[in-house]
């Protein structure tokens with residue numbers, strides 16, 4: 098019974114792209130950054146979007162993250178088509194369903210570690226919840242990302258790896274279904290980068306959140322259990338490692 | 342609320358820039374509050390100075406037409422006032438009945454013009470308080486021929502306390518007369534009105550003028566509030582008319598000055614007027630004398646308003662520029678906040694809050710500065726006999742801080758801030774998250 102449930106959960110499609118194109122206007126010309134991409138992601142996956150620079154990784158992640166819209170094709174998040182939603186709805190979807198980790202960390206400089214992680218929860222009265230419960234949840238996340246001693250420090254006082262840990266905590270604060278990470282290790286040395294990916298993997302297993310990250314670092318790609326390879330805006334490989 | 346916390350911290354991110362802007366706002370707020378307080382104090386002091394010099398807020402006097410065609414300052418129909426004044430008793434705190442002589446003081450070969458009020462000393466508490474005695478004392482004022490004389494007259498005529506001096510004048514019927522007074526006290530002019538009067542017993546003055554003992558020439562009223570002065574004046578005029586008694590025709594507006602009245606009082610102008618029966622009344626008030634002051638105040642207020650508007654413009658430009666810069670500096674941060682789920686309206690709110698915090702901080706600073714400078718101005722002493730005395734209170738400038746004014750200024754500053762920050766705030770909110778993040 099229990100096993101069946103887990104299996105069912107694992108087969109649930111939570112992101113799907115169908116023939117997605119993205120064309121950026123660039124002065125008088127256009128850049129065809131994504132040229133018809135279709136794939137789906139199952140709930141709980143730890144998935145890597147790999148490819149050389151300019152292959153369209155960020156563009157695809159932005160469209161999954163609903164911070165950019167496709168020129169054509171459909172993006173479906175958690176059974177909801179994102180086309181036709183207004184800004185308020187899209188923002189609410191991002192807030193409730195998605196978490197973000199950025200290459201350059203993008204923490205809020207005036208907030209300390211604890212407050213940065215708590216920040217998404219305070220944006221909406223519905224997710225705010227009971228203060229004590231919230232506090233405990235944030236404390237848990239601070240501990241999970243290993244920053245208990247740094248909880249009162251501002252981002253400027255942290256190392257790159259520590260900042261990215263804060264970002265992971267923040268991405269998980271609203272208990273999103275999906276966390277998107279665009280080259281989360283690009284600004285870190287390889288050892289720290291690997292530790293960050295390991296932490297993401299751990300959170301993926303502990304909390305069951307789907308992680309989608311992009312990278313062009315092969316050693317990191319190997320940690321993923323589902324790899325989508327891109328070249329020039331097209332998918333060249335789409336490999337799921339066997340779960341067994 | 343969390344936005345407020347972030348807004349507060351954001352304001353202190355660029356301390357120098359924030360402080361400069363706050364100081365600019367503070368300066369403007371300080372100036373407008375100070376100018377307003379000064380004009381307010383000026384009006385207040387002038388009013389109280391007039392009030393104590395003229396003995397009230399509303400002055401009712403009467404004239405009768407003599408068979409000779411002359412006019413005499415006399416109320417021979419006190420029943421009218423006895424019927425009218427009680428109707429307003431709930432607005433009147435105090436009242437005095439006075440008579441007055443305009444004439445020439447004479448001592449040995451010297452002479453100087455002057456004015457003597459005949460007063461009921463036992464009813465003139467505020468006058469007793471207002472008189473600033475420099476020589477002698479007010480203990481002997483009840484002696485029949487006692488006179489309290491202004492210092493200027495003493496000096497002009499080389500008088501000494503307790504000496505007797507003469508006063509030549511015309512009685513109400515126009516006969517020349519001479520009276521003798523004994524100097525019991527000398528006062529200095531604190532009102533700054535420059536026509537400081539002498540005071541004597543009304544009974545004695547009435548006798549000299551040829552009036553009955555219980556007569557009086559003017560009925561002065563002190564009201565519960567200065568704001569009532571004009572309406573009550575009008576109502577008293579109506580009430581007098583309602584008694585079927587004539588009022589003196591209103592002179593042309595420009596004619597209303599103390600000087601023209603004094604001249605008229607002295608020479609009794611008989612400029613082609615309709616004759617009338619019995620007493621015709623004249624109801625004047627403090628504000629008739631305040632015209633000049635209110636004009637000056639209006640000019641000062643206009644200057645202050647101009648300054649305030651210029652300051653608002655400068656503040657507005659400063660705010661708009663600052664927040665444009667802030668928007669550019671923080672584009673990526675805005676992108677991050679939007680990605681994480683912050684709604685557009687909250688981005689706008691954050692910017693507006695930052696602007697308001699900055700402006701209110703500046704306003705608070707300005708209010709404090711105005712209080713400090715106001716306190717310093719209040720300390721400055723002015724010498725006796727300064728021509729500014731009419732504007733002063735006990736030789737000092739008054740700087741009353743008017744709460745409604747402070748609230749108004751703060752409110753206007755807040756509105757201006759919201760207007761100035763609005764467009765950069767909207768622009769920040771409109772950025773699409775992807776574009777914002779790329780910057």
Ligand SMILES: Nc1ncnc2c1ncn2[C@@H]1O[C@H](COP(=O)(O)OP(=O)(O)OP(=O)(O)O)[C@@H](O)[C@H]1O
Nearest residue numbers: 121122123128130149150151152153154155156157
């Ligand atoms: N805002 C934009 N305007 C115009 N062209 C763009 C824009 N963003 C991306 N592109 C172009 O689209 C293509 C794909 O860009 P994208 O950023 O998705 O690549 P990427 O795989 O993330 O590369 P990198 O590894 O360097 O981050 C590139 O050719 C890029 O120049």
Ligand SMILES: [Mg+2]
Nearest residue numbers: 154155156279
């Ligand atoms: Mg990229």
